[in-house]
Amino acid sequence: MPAAEPMPEAAVVAERLTKRYGSLAAVEDLSFSVAPGEIVGFLGPNGAGKSTTMRILSGTMAGTSGRASIWGVSVALDPAGAKRHMAYMPENNPLPEDLRVEEYLTLRARLKDVAAGRVSERVQRVMEDCDLARRAAGRLIGQLSKGFRQRVGIADALLAEPRVVILDEPTIGLDPHQILGIRELIRSLRGKMAVLISSHILPEVEQVCDKVVIINRGRLVAQGRPADLRRELLPERAFTVVTRADETALRAACLGADPAAVVSALPAVDGWSAFRVALPPDSPAAETLAGALVSAGIVLREISEERYGLEDIFLAATRRAPGEGRRP
Amino acid sequence: MRHFRTLLAHELRSAALSGNTWAAGGLFLALMGGIHFFALVDASRAPNARTPVEATLWFFWLPLLCVLPLLTMRTFAEERRSGTLAALLTTPASAAAVVWAKFLSVWVVWVTFWLAFTLFPLIAGHRLGGAAAGLLSDPAALWGGLCFIAVSGLLHVAVGILCSCVTRSAALAALLAFISLLAITAAGGALETLPIESWEWLGWLREPAAHLRTFGHLQDFADGILDSRPVILYGTGTLLCLGLAVLAVEGQE
Numbered sequence: 001m002p003a004a005e006p007m008p009e010a011a012v013v014a015e016r017l018t019k020r021y022g023s024l025a026a027v028e029d030l031s032f033s034v035a036p037g038e039i040v041g042f043l044g045p046n047g048a049g050k051s052t053t054m055r056i057l058s059g060t061m062a063g064t065s066g067r068a069s070i071w072g073v074s075v076a077l078d079p080a081g082a083k084r085h086m087a088y089m090p091e092n093n094p095l096p097e098d099l100r101v102e103e104y105l106t107l108r109a110r111l112k113d114v115a116a117g118r119v120s121e122r123v124q125r126v127m128e129d130c131d132l133a134r135r136a137a138g139r140l141i142g143q144l145s146k147g148f149r150q151r152v153g154i155a156d157a158l159l160a161e162p163r164v165v166i167l168d169e170p171t172i173g174l175d176p177h178q179i180l181g182i183r184e185l186i187r188s189l190r191g192k193m194a195v196l197i198s199s200h201i202l203p204e205v206e207q208v209c210d211k212v213v214i215i216n217r218g219r220l221v222a223q224g225r226p227a228d229l230r231r232e233l234l235p236e237r238a239f240t241v242v243t244r245a246d247e248t249a250l251r252a253a254c255l256g257a258d259p260a261a262v263v264s265a266l267p268a269v270d271g272w273s274a275f276r277v278a279l280p281p282d283s284p285a286a287e288t289l290a291g292a293l294v295s296a297g298i299v300l301r302e303i304s305e306e307r308y309g310l311e312d313i314f315l316a317a318t319r320r321a322p323g324e325g326r327r328p
Numbered sequence: 329m330r331h332f333r334t335l336l337a338h339e340l341r342s343a344a345l346s347g348n349t350w351a352a353g354g355l356f357l358a359l360m361g362g363i364h365f366f367a368l369v370d371a372s373r374a375p376n377a378r379t380p381v382e383a384t385l386w387f388f389w390l391p392l393l394c395v396l397p398l399l400t401m402r403t404f405a406e407e408r409r410s411g412t413l414a415a416l417l418t419t420p421a422s423a424a425a426v427v428w429a430k431f432l433s434v435w436v437v438w439v440t441f442w443l444a445f446t447l448f449p450l451i452a453g454h455r456l457g458g459a460a461a462g463l464l465s466d467p468a469a470l471w472g473g474l475c476f477i478a479v480s481g482l483l484h485v486a487v488g489i490l491c492s493c494v495t496r497s498a499a500l501a502a503l504l505a506f507i508s509l510l511a512i513t514a515a516g517g518a519l520e521t522l523p524i525e526s527w528e529w530l531g532w533l534r535e536p537a538a539h540l541r542t543f544g545h546l547q548d549f550a551d552g553i554l555d556s557r558p559v560i561l562y563g564t565g566t567l568l569c570l571g572l573a574v575l576a577v578e579g580q581e
Binding site: 058059060080083084087088090092094095096097098107108110111112113 | 334338342410414415419
């Protein structure tokens with residue numbers, strides 16, 4: 001990490017970012033921030049504007065309007081200054097085919113202002129961290145597998161110990177073992193670097209990220225911690241009930257517990273009837289539903305609360321109108 | 329121009345290890361070797377106003393059109409196509425440092441090719457020996473001609489670099505460079521051969537035409553005439569092309 005400097009409130013700030021191609025807005029009025037040391041997942045359907053936003057933040061593309069800053073440095077006004085605090089791995093991770101891994105990382109370290117006396121040490125360190133040292137250090141990049149190429153891209157991103165790391169789909173095309181390794185590596189950066197990571201693999205993002213930013217059609221639709229988003233976007237509490245009772249009896253029992261309960265049928269399970277019981281967000285019946293059903297004479301085989309994953313949050317967020325998302 | 333030295337060292341190393349450079353070098357030496365051989369044969373048959381070396385240098389346009397585009401075509405076009413240029417620009421290295429490093433490395437390779445060409449007159453002189461060697465080669469004309477190649481090469485390489493900046497296709501970059509270099513060289517040559525002085529209505533062209541006589545510049549350098557005007561012409565043309573190349577690289581999205 002570079003020498004102590006005043007720490008800004010936000011490591012990455014995107015403020016009303018807009019990128020237009022003629023009349024088409026790839027990104028529009030997009031605002032979010034990433035705190036120092038925070039890992040943030042950047043989500044959106046294909047063509048939502050994730051890569052465009054990341055390219056604007058990394059200084060490889062100019063926005064049409066708005067402000068982007070990295071560690072308090074404006075990307076537009078001082079691109080070299082912003083780049084000194086940041087590393088960016090693009091989606092397709094372009095690498096020179098004719099260089100060996102160690103040569104490439106050494107060149108990148110020099111270009112990223114790593115002190116001359118520390119270049120070799122840093123290159124060895126990131127190669128070890130990314131599991132490249134023993135199996136790939138001396139190999140030509142053009143001969144590496146997709147997994148190793150992704151590791152080279154991530155090793156390059158970590159070389160200069162930047163304040164901010166922006167990774168565009170870092171696990172695309174990797175097998176489960178490789179994904180696990182990359183996930184652990186990213187997790188180890190928590191508290192050391194601010195990481196903005198885009199991925200289509202939502203469970204992976206959920207496991208790694210402190211916060212998610214969801215965009216759709218270039219606009220922010222939601223941002224926050226997954227638990228907060230779950231409460232905001234999917235406030236109802238729902239239960240799956242497997243029983244011998246019919247729908248009429250179950251509905252009567254549920255309405256007895258909470259008059260606002262909504263019961264809907266699910267496909268039968270092993271000859272048992274299955275239902276979904278949805279309760280309002282703060283219904284006290286959520287805590288006593290099982291007892292209430294038994295008291296009403298309902299024979300239960302199973303009752304379980306539905307757990308909404310990031311996938312549900314993502315689907316709910318991308319269904320709602322763009323621009324409804326909260327501002328930071 | 330931060331990181332210029334790092335980038336230049338990388339570019340020179342890449343050029344030295346690139347098969348493309350060696351292929352271009354082979355083509356260059358084959359072309360110039362063949363031309364020099366026929367110039368020697370020609371000189372052995374009849375007296376000639378030019379020495380074989382001067383006659384060979386007169387064909388500098390041939391490798392300029394056929395070999396130089398091979399050196400410049402991949403500099404930016406290939407990197408833009410593969411995306412490695414965008415990755416390079418995510419580092420604090422500036423577009424100007426990248427353009428100048430690539431430019432200078434190609435120029436060094438181009439000049440090195442021409443220095444390798446001096447082996448031909450040396451070998452011919454060594455084989456023939458004695459007085460014949462003095463008749464076949466004029467060292468002053470040789471080194472003067474090479475100075476012209478080096479100075480005009482600045483502009484020629486810069487044109488090739490600019491052509492490579494504006495496209496993602498190396499083949500198209502080579503074609504653009506070929507056409508541009510042909511226009512530069514032929515314009516000078518055509519103006520030299522046209523009797524502009526006798527055409528009243530083209531009188532205004534006399535002064536600028538005098539500055540664009542490429543072959544006239546070669547003759548001046550070979551004769552040891554030091555004129556600052558061609559040097560300024562090639563220098564400013566180089567700066568213009570490289571400035572445009574920097575803008576093209578900065579503007580790539």
